Amino acid sequence: MLIENLRTKRTLLSLAVAAALTLSVQASAADTLQGKVVADEAPNYSAQSGKQYWVLTGAEQTAESNALTINDANGTVKQADQIPVSHIYLFEADKAVANGNQMTVGGQTSTFASAVLVMNVWADNVDSLEADANKVALNTSADAAGSYAFTNILAMKIVDATIRNSETVIDDVEINVTVDPSDDSVEDLGAFWAWGASVDNLSADAGMTSSVRFSGNSLTLSGTKIDAPEIYVDGVMSQQVNTVVAEDNRFVLENLSITTDDGHFRGVTAFGADEVQIHRNETTVTGLIFSSTDFASVEGMEVNGFGRAEAANNTYMADGIELNGSDLILRGGRFLDGDSAVFANNTVKIANVTAGSVSGELLTVYGIQTSDVADVSANATTVTLDKITLSPWDAGSSYETESLWARAVSVSDAETVSASDNLLSAHDVHVHSAILSAAYVSGEDTASVSLTGNKVELSNSETMQSTDFENGLTIYGARAAITGNAEISRNAVSVKDVTAADLRLYGGRYWAVGSTQNASVVMNGNLLEVENVTNTGPEADLWAARAGLGDEAYHSGADNSTVTLQNNRARVLDSKFTGQLGVAGAEVDIRGSADVSNNAVELRNVTADHFSALGASYVGYVTADQADVVMNGNTLIAEGVTASNYSQFVAARSFFTDGDEEVYGQNILVQGNRLEMTDATLSGESYVMSVSATDAGEARALNNTFEVSGLTASNDQGTAETIVVAAHLYATQAVAENNAMVIKNSSFVGTTVLEGVNQRTENSGVASGNSVSVSKTNFSGTNNVFAVDLVAMKAEVENNSMVVEDSAFAGTTALEGVNLTTENRGVVSGTGVSISGATVTGYGLIQAVAVQSPNTVEVDNSTLLLSDVSMEGEQALIAGVAIFGKTVSVQNTFVQATEVDIQDNKELKERNVLAGVSAFITNDGGTFTNKNTIVSVSKSGITNGYVAGTLVALADGGQVEINNQTVVVSYSTVDDVYGTGIVASGDVSARINNQTIVLDNATVVGGVYAVSVKNGTSTRSGNDVELTNSRLQLSGTNTVGSISGFDTIGLNVTEANKEKAVLTVTDADAGQMEFNGVTIEIASDDFLDSSDTYQLINVEGGKYTFKDLTVKESHTFLETTYTAKGDVVLGNGNSLTSDNELFNNKTVKATESSKTLAESLLGTVAFINQGAKFIADEGIAAMVDAAKLGEVTAFGVMQGGSTHYNTGSYVDVDGVTFMAGAGLRVNPNWTMAGFVEAGWANSASHVEGTRGDGDHEYFGVGFATRYQTDGVLYVDGSLRAGRATTEFAGRYGQDSASYDAKSLYMSAHVGLGAMWGINESLKLDTYARYMVTYLDDDDVSLNNRYNDKLELDSTVTHAVRAGARLLGDFNDNASWKVGAAYEHVFDGDAESAVNSFSLDVPSLEGDTGVFELGLRIRPSLESNWAVDLGAKGYVGDREGVTGNMTVRYSF
DSSP states (O other), X not given: OOHHHHXXXXXXHHHHHHHHHHHHHTXXXXXXEESOEEEEESOBOOSTTOEEEEEEOSSEEEEESOEEEEESOBBOSOOSSOEEEEEEEEEEXXXXXXXXXXXXXXXXOEEESSOEXXXXXXXXXXXXXXXXXXXXXXXXXXXXXXXXXXXXXXXXXXXXXXXXXXXXXXXXOEEEEEOOTTOOSTTOOOEEEEEEEEEXXXXXXXXXXXXXXEESOEEEEESOEEEOSXXXXXXXXXXXXXXXEEESOEEEEEEEEXXXXXXXXXEEEEEEEEEEEEESOEEEEEEEEEESOXXXXXXXXXXXXXXXXXXXXXXXXXXXXXXXXOEEEEESOEEEEEEEEEEESOEXXXXXXXXXXXXXXXEEEEEEEEEEEEEEEEESOEEEEEEEEOOOOOTTSSOOSOSEEEEEEEEESOSEEEXXXXXXXXXXXXXXXXXXXXXXXXXXXXXXXXXXXXXXXXXXXXXXXXXXXXXXXXXXXXXEEESSEEEEESOEEEEEEEEESSEEEEEEEEEEOSSOBSOEEEEESXXXXXXXXXXXXXXXXXXXXXXXXXXXXXXXXXXXXXXEEESOEEEEEEEEXXXXXXXXXXXXXXXXXXXXXSOEEEEEEEEEEEEEEEXXXXXXXXXXXXXXXXXXXXXXXXXXXXXXXXXXXEEEEEEEEOXXXXXXXXXXXXXXXXXXXXXOEEESEEEEEEEEEEEEEXXXXXXXXXXXXXXXXEOOBTTBOEEEEEEEEEEEEEEEESOEEEEESOEEEEEEEEEEEEEEESSEEEEESOEEEEESOXXXXXXXXXXXXXXXXXXXXXXXXXXXXXXXXEEEEEEEEEEEXXXXXEEEEEEEEEEEEEEEEEEEEEXXXXXXXXXXXXXXXXXXXXXXXXXXXXXXXXXXXXXXXXXXXXXXXXXXXXXXXXXXXXXXXXXXXXXXXXEEEOSTXXXXXXXXXXXXXXSOEETTEEEEEEEEEEXXXXXXXXXXXXXEEESOEESEEEEEEEEESSOOEEEEEEEEEEEESOEEEEEEEEEEEEETTEESTTOXXXXXXXXXXXXXXXXXXXXXXXXXEEEEOOGGGGTSOSEEEOOTTOOEEEEESOEEEEEOSSTTTOOSOOEEEEEOSSEEEEESOEEEEEOSSEXXXXXXXXXXXXXXXXXXXXXXXXXXXXXXXXXXXXXXXXXXXXXXXXXXXXXXXXIIIIIHHHHHHHOBBTBEEEEEEEEEEEEEEESSSEEEEEEEEEEEEEEEEEETTEEEEEEEEEEEEEEEEEETTEEEEEEEEEEEEEEEEEEEOSSSEEEEEEEEEXXXXXXXXXXXXXXXXXXXXXXXXXXXXXXXXXXXXXXXXXXXXXXXXXXXEEEOOEEEEOOSTTOOEEEEOOEEEEEEEEEEEEEEESSSSEEEEEEEEEEEEEEOBOOEEETTEEOOOOBOOEEEEEEEEEEXXXXXXXXXXXXEEEXXXXXXXXXXXXXXXXXXXXX
């Protein structure tokens, strides 16, 4: 029944009572009644006026300790109005007191032909009412036509009432109420009414202010059967009372059988109040049977139409209820149509609810329910459900909705809501369907809600049944379906030991309804825990937190909301789902911005047919305004999961849509997300990703991690795929940085795509610092493993890596560090791929970098490392870099293959390939440049295949430039080796420089080619190819079919070559081959001095003729050249050995790089020279300035700087020089000083790419003097001596050298100058100076592989300098100087020898320009302190800058 109808019926009842009372007042009146005892046997209440046993009047009325017993009452005559029966009536008093009055109604069953109202105490129009300890008991059954009403206390038009300790008992009776459908008169209300105490001011004068306090009252209805169309039972009730307080009242229903269309049982009821306070009231319900009941409710509280309400610490307990096809609401409290309500610590306990013989029941349980209350605060409400068993679901029946609704707090149509720490705890619940919630809020006009700390627990730990929740189970920890702002945080749902069909579980839920605009939603710290749950399908959706648009909100254009979902967690353990399972830590589908961060999903031992698990999910509906989405730190952990048909596991997922199709929308950042999967089994289509951000304007994936161990994934190849990706991005532009994937101990069958980054962009793409690691994993089918797979208009890809260890691949396999497709410019750098302990059977493609672009491509610093790899099957294609492009630039490519075994498939003719760079220049006139490529193959075998540095295919007019390329084959067997292979579809040009092929104990079945150029099947036809500095380097013993295209052959001769040649050529069909101007370079420890014969080159087939052959033997610092006097012909048993006559014609000289040995010593000389010039300038100036006549003064000077010396090559010296001394002015013209000096420096010398590093230091003493004539002239000089140390270290190819030289040094200078006075504050100083420096010789060991000795000659340097400087004063305390000079160094040669062979001589000789600036500061004229700051710059053969500081103190 609607509350409006209920209030109308109560109004009619009050008017009927008032009319009857008026009649009785005219008959009898008194003001005091005490101790009256009346027994009325078999009364017949048939008169219209009914019967009032005692009526009191007067200003003050008192009724105490009176008793009335009514037995065998009847009403045999039907009346038009309700018949009132009252024990005590209090009428029109200023004050009325009713204490201890009792009324008992008993006897045989009463029959009433009319509606009857039986009352113990009535009060009407009383200003102040006090009622205490009044008691009424109904012990007889009744049959009533119309209605039957029974009450202890009824007060009307009361200003102030206090009703305490009243006791109302209805026990062991049967009440039957019938209604004549044709009679709609007042008395035919068709209801049973019972009140413990009621205050009704509906008929009071408008504007009257009233209050009531109910305290300690009780109503007990027990052992009773009631059959009535409507039932209303209230413990205490008020109507239209301004202030209502209800405390410590009890409402008890025991062992009842109820049959009704509409039943209402309420402990505390208040209608129309300004303020209501309800505290510590108890409602107890036990042993109720509801039969054929359309609707009934049992409520602890109901408040309707109020200003402010407060309800706290109330308890509600229901135990033992039987439902027979009935709809029953068990409610702790309902509050309707109010301004504000506050609830705290209310408790509802429901236990042992069962279904009777009639099915179709609905049980609804509320802790607190409100509707149309503007502001609601509900905290710490507890609802407990225990042993709820209702009828199973009958698919053919008329009921297909839920059989159980339970909410701890339910709020509808409020403006603001706060609900925290509310609990719904359910155990042993067996129903066919249910919706449970701890906090549930709805309302299109709700502006804001705060739902925090609410929790739902459900467990059927001991009584789990297969028919439980077979029509579905939905649970919300907290739910808000509103238009406004919301905080839904720290809510929880825990479900254990449950069987259910359709399953919907939410820790927290926000549902945007209506026209939601600019909403702010915060959902943090929500928790969903599921353990030992069996889902019988078809769907299960589990969310720790979800925020989204409802259908109405989507179509109405809800825009620009901001959502924050953080620290939400879903945990699912030991559960089985036979249908589709969806799990999310946090999910957002909304128009606007979102921060979805630090959410988590944990899955352990979970199985599902269709599996979707998302740590965090964002679905953005595109709007006109930009939305920024942040998804950071989300986690998905899956252990022991099984998906039998389809699966999706993503730690953080986002995409944008316009509602019908996916479009490119706003911006997304996914950072620091993590996926961990262990011991999982996935069948069918599978997607496993750390992050997925698609259809965004800009997508950025940073620092996400992906770890999988023990995964078994399989699919039907061709119809399904397994997609495993760390970062999956589809956007207008995208950035993927520092994402990491680790796969180990896993197995993939079918079609597998495993990628660190999968990126598709319409504009620009960036991928940097991403990594993939795969170990102990097997693949079978179509296998694609990439660190980065990127398609973009333009792209920058850098520092990505992939590592594959101890894994097996069968079928068609592609292993690539970077796979890039661009329309415009593509840049790839710093790619590293390492594959070890792997087997590949079938078709195998391994590449560090693969790029396709019709435009410009730049690739730098690519590394491919292969170790212990076995490949067998259709074809093996291996490349450091593979490119399709127009303008291609590649540099710094390194490919290393160690213990790689590539076997031939005899049935196929495709050759296996291992190359550094493979390029296809697809456009006419395209260009290809390649620098610094190294390919190294060791301990490997490549059958029916070849090794190459660079392979390039060119269209007509293509251009190739290759520099600094090395191919190494060591302890390996291959078919062919190419430095460069070119295939041209027209005329092309190629420039190849500094190319080396290295063979170390290698077997090459075919040829070793510096370059191969083909036009179709023709070689070099119409092409312009220039090959310079092409070298074949050989070590150990090598066997080849043939060689061609080399201008230098290097032989590293060892002991093994006494038995077998360094190079053996076996191709008997080679015929005549001629080599012009070839140089053979020999490296050997003892080749020069050995008496043994070394086998160098042996030609077993054909004939090799070397014209103008030169042979060089190189040590680290010495080179020996042998010149052939004619052609050298090898073949037919004629080999090149160390006994060949050409080795008798030799010359020996030092290598160019040996110059670094002497240059380091020259760095010491240069540094000592710097000290000499420093003393001649700053040192003597400091001495003169500090000196005082007849007194000794101290001074100190320090200088530091960096200098570059051109020595034929160059030496860089960085150092610090220090000088400290004591000076004396002997007379006004002559000054002299003694000093100590020290210097520390380091140097670097550079010769032809070789660098030597030196550390230098010196310590010495000296004497300096200056004589100033009486005119402008002066003369000065110095003499110094000490010890200098040079420590040197350098690297020379495969060798290194170091030495430590210590030598005596001496230095002197003499100078002449003139000081010209221009005015009082400006002077000009002109000078000329000669300096000489000597460094003694030394012999040292070089500590290299040959134990060479270095002989360092003494070095003498002479230098002259002439210059001028201008000096001026700023004021008495500061002065300045600026100057320039020219210096020429004579001699300065550093002569040296290695093993008595003279080295090239570097020299300091040269010309230098010197420029200087200086500043002098003295704190005051009287101060003994002074500081000089200066700087010098050098141009010419000496370049650089030095700075100096002079500190002087006069004692």
